[in-house]
Amino acid sequence: QDAIRSLMTKHDPILLYVSKLLEPDVASDAGALYAWCRRLDELVDDPAVSGDPATTVARIDEWRQRLDELWEGSPRDDLDAALLVTLRRNPSLGVQPFADMLQGMRSDAVRARRVETGVQYAYQVAGTVGLMLLPLLGVSEEEDVAAARGPAIALGQAAIQLINILRDARPDAALGRIYLPRDEMAERGVDEAAVLALQCTPAYRGLVAHTLEAE
Numbered sequence: 001q002d003a004i005r006s007l008m009t010k011h012d013p014i015l016l017y018v019s020k021l022l023e024p025d026v027a028s029d030a031g032a033l034y035a036w037c038r039r040l041d042e043l044v045d046d047p048a049v050s051g052d053p054a055t056t057v058a059r060i061d062e063w064r065q066r067l068d069e070l071w072e073g074s075p076r077d078d079l080d081a082a083l084l085v086t087l088r089r090n091p092s093l094g095v096q097p098f099a100d101m102l103q104g105m106r107s108d109a110v111r112a113r114r115v116e117t118g119v120q121y122a123y124q125v126a127g128t129v130g131l132m133l134l135p136l137l138g139v140s141e142e143e144d145v146a147a148a149r150g151p152a153i154a155l156g157q158a159a160i161q162l163i164n165i166l167r168d169a170r171p172d173a174a175l176g177r178i179y180l181p182r183d184e185m186a187e188r189g190v191d192e193a194a195v196l197a198l199q200c201t202p203a204y205r206g207l208v209a210h211t212l213e214a215e
């Protein structure tokens with residue numbers, strides 16, 4: 001629990017407050033899921049390997065291997081062991097959202113410069129979080145999951161991913177990366193070169209305003 005708390009304190013302090021609003025078991029399950037996602041993100045975002053897709057991909061594949069071992073009941077460390085407790089407490093939690101998040105990070109890593117985002121990537125790195133949380137929130141019967149799946153993914157995407165993309169658009173562009181949806185950029189006449197040159201054009205402002213309104 002201490003290791004989970006210190007990850008949250010460092011990266012997402014607001015989640016410490018959110019956790020206090022949850023039942024103790026739910027809070028510790030959410031914390032275990034958080035630690036898995038955050039450690040994966042740290043592997044990928046590590047500045048030491050950010051210019052080296054091959055190393056990043058190797059790390060992601062290693063994390064996938066660890067996930068499989070965890071699913072077979074063999075955690076490699078205390079944080080994995082905490083996740084195993086969570087998996088046992090929430091048997092409807094399937095491997096798919098974890099595998100999908102890994103796939104999203106992998107496809108991000110192999111594209112050296114420009115990442116096409118859109119709905120699929122947003123699902124992979126954020127919508128999946130909504131799916132992971134469903135069983136913790138008491139949604140585990142098959143037909144309930146089917147009904148809640150769409151809203152859960154939408155919540156993850158809207159709450160985490162799109163806000164993140166807009167917040168980080170400038171530093172990402174400075175790194176030669178654009179995570180804005182390509183189809184909407186084209187529709188609104190937002191020029192890729194202008195974004196990379198950090199120009200805040202009226203078309204770009206329009207896209208930001210439209211994205212915020214839509215969510």
Ligand SMILES: CC(C)=CCC/C(C)=C/CC/C(C)=C/CC/C(C)=C/COP(=O)(O)OP(=O)(O)O
Pocket residue numbers: 011015018019030031033034037038041045125126129132160161164168
């Ligand atoms: C503890 C509670 C109440 C909920 C936990 C909810 C969960 C599982 C959250 C996991 C979020 C996470 C770390 C996802 C990994 C992928 C992702 C969208 C990372 C974004 O991280 P930021 O720190 O916002 O951005 P940087 O990667 O740029 O640092």
